[in-house]
Amino acid sequence: DGGITQSPKYLFRKEGQNVTLSCEQNLNHDAMYWYRQDPGQGLRLIYYSQIVNDFQKGDIAEGYSVSREKKESFPLTVTSAQKNPTAFYLCASSTLAGGPSTYNEQFFGPGTRLTVL
Amino acid sequence: AQKVTQAQTEISVVEKEDVTLDCVYETRDTTYYLFWYKQPPSGELVFLIRRNSFDEQNEISGRYSWNFQKSTSSFNFTITASQVVDSAVYFCALSKEDSNYQLIWGAGTKLIIKP
Numbered sequence: 001d002g003g004i005t006q007s008p009k010y011l012f013r014k015e016g017q018n019v020t021l022s023c024e025q026n027l028n029h030d031a032m033y034w035y036r037q038d039p040g041q042g043l044r045l046i047y048y049s050q051i052v053n054d055f056q057k058g059d060i061a062e063g064y065s066v067s068r069e070k071k072e073s074f075p076l077t078v079t080s081a082q083k084n085p086t087a088f089y090l091c092a093s094s095t096l097a098g099g100p101s102t103y104n105e106q107f108f109g110p111g112t113r114l115t116v117l
Numbered sequence: 118a119q120k121v122t123q124a125q126t127e128i129s130v131v132e133k134e135d136v137t138l139d140c141v142y143e144t145r146d147t148t149y150y151l152f153w154y155k156q157p158p159s160g161e162l163v164f165l166i167r168r169n170s171f172d173e174q175n176e177i178s179g180r181y182s183w184n185f186q187k188s189t190s191s192f193n194f195t196i197t198a199s200q201v202v203d204s205a206v207y208f209c210a211l212s213k214e215d216s217n218y219q220l221i222w223g224a225g226t227k228l229i230i231k232p
Contacts, residue, residue, distance in 0.1 A: 031218060040126075042208060042222030043162075050218065058219070088160065094218075103150040103212045106220075108162040 002027045004109035006091050011114045013078070013085065021076045021112045023091035032074035033092040033106060036060060043090065049074055050096065078114065086116045119144050121211050123223035130199055131231050138194045138226045140209035146170075150212040151192045152220065153183065157205040168192065196228075204230045 004025045013019045025032065031050050035043040045058030049068040063082025068074055074093075078085045092106040120143040130136045142151065153165040166176060168185050176183045180197045196203055206225045213219035 033218075040224065042121075042210075042224045043220075044222075045219055048218055090160075090162065092162075097218065103152075103167070103218075103220075105152065105164045105167050107164065108154075111160040113160075 004091060004093055004107060006089075006109035006112050008112060009110065011112055013114060013116050015116060016080045018077055018079050019114065021078070021089055021091075021114070023074045023076065023109060024072055025074075025091075025093045025107075025109075026072060027093055027107065028071075029093035029107070030071065030096045031094045031104075032068070033094075034058075034064070034066065034074070034076045035090045035092065037088040037090060037111075046076065046089075084116075085114055088113050119211060119214060119221045121209055121221050121223035123207075123209055123226050125226045126224070127227040127229065129229040129231060132201055133198050135195060135197050136199050136228065138196075138207050138209075138228065140192045140194065140223060142190050142192065142209070142211045142221075144211060144214065146212070146214050149214075151185070152210040153192075153194050154208045154210065155205045156208065156225070162208070165194075199228075199230045201230050201232055204228060 007022045033048040034046040037043050044060050046064050047066045049055035055066050055068050065077045089112045091109040094104045094106045122141045149170045151168045154162045156162050173185050182195045184193045206227045208225045209223040210220040
């Protein structure tokens with residue numbers, strides 16, 4: 001089955017630790033995204049990538065880092081510099097936009113819930 | 118500034134009632150896209166619909182229908198004969214100006230369908 005997998009489902013972090021959230025897709029999508037969701041709020045974009053070895057900051061990139069070494073994989077590292085990392089993290093992917101002013105729908109993984117102890 | 122407003126934080130109805138979720142947006146773009154996503158309790162967002170600004174026809178998919186009105190900058194979502202499985206948080210999103218990958222998300226409407 002084609003889809004997006006995220007692991008782990010739940011993650012606990014001690015203050016001062018870096019943690020890495022996994023995201024893998026087998027949809028052959030070029031674009032991948034990381035979002036953060038806080039209770040009662042919409043999604044906020046952390047990073048996105050349109051192509052291997054390239055990625056761009058979203059609205060709340062501070063305290064996070066990503067890599068895109070393979071098309072299928074887009075791991076997110078939450079560093080100790082992120083002051084309030086407790087949240088629900090969603091990974092998504094999409095096909096590349098067909099041109100200027102076009103948007104393709106994004107497909108989401110099941111999410112990782114990160115809690116700082 | 119771009120904005121998506123979902124004024125209804127939470128709606129609760131009894132099963133089989135019709136329910137409409139409101140979405141109002143602001144953008145300076147003349148070409149833009151609007152989306153609806155469903156987030157069930159499991160957490161994964163499910164894509165429901167994409168509509169571009171040139172297509173103002175209403176869309177119906179089974180019990181779901183969408184009413185796009187540029188004159189009022191609204192893209193409302195109606196569920197007819199609601200079912201318990203429709204219980205979820207529903208998000209409306211708008212394409213971001215000067216980007217063809219980023220979206221502006223509303224805060225979501227939590228829909229509770231009571232049996």
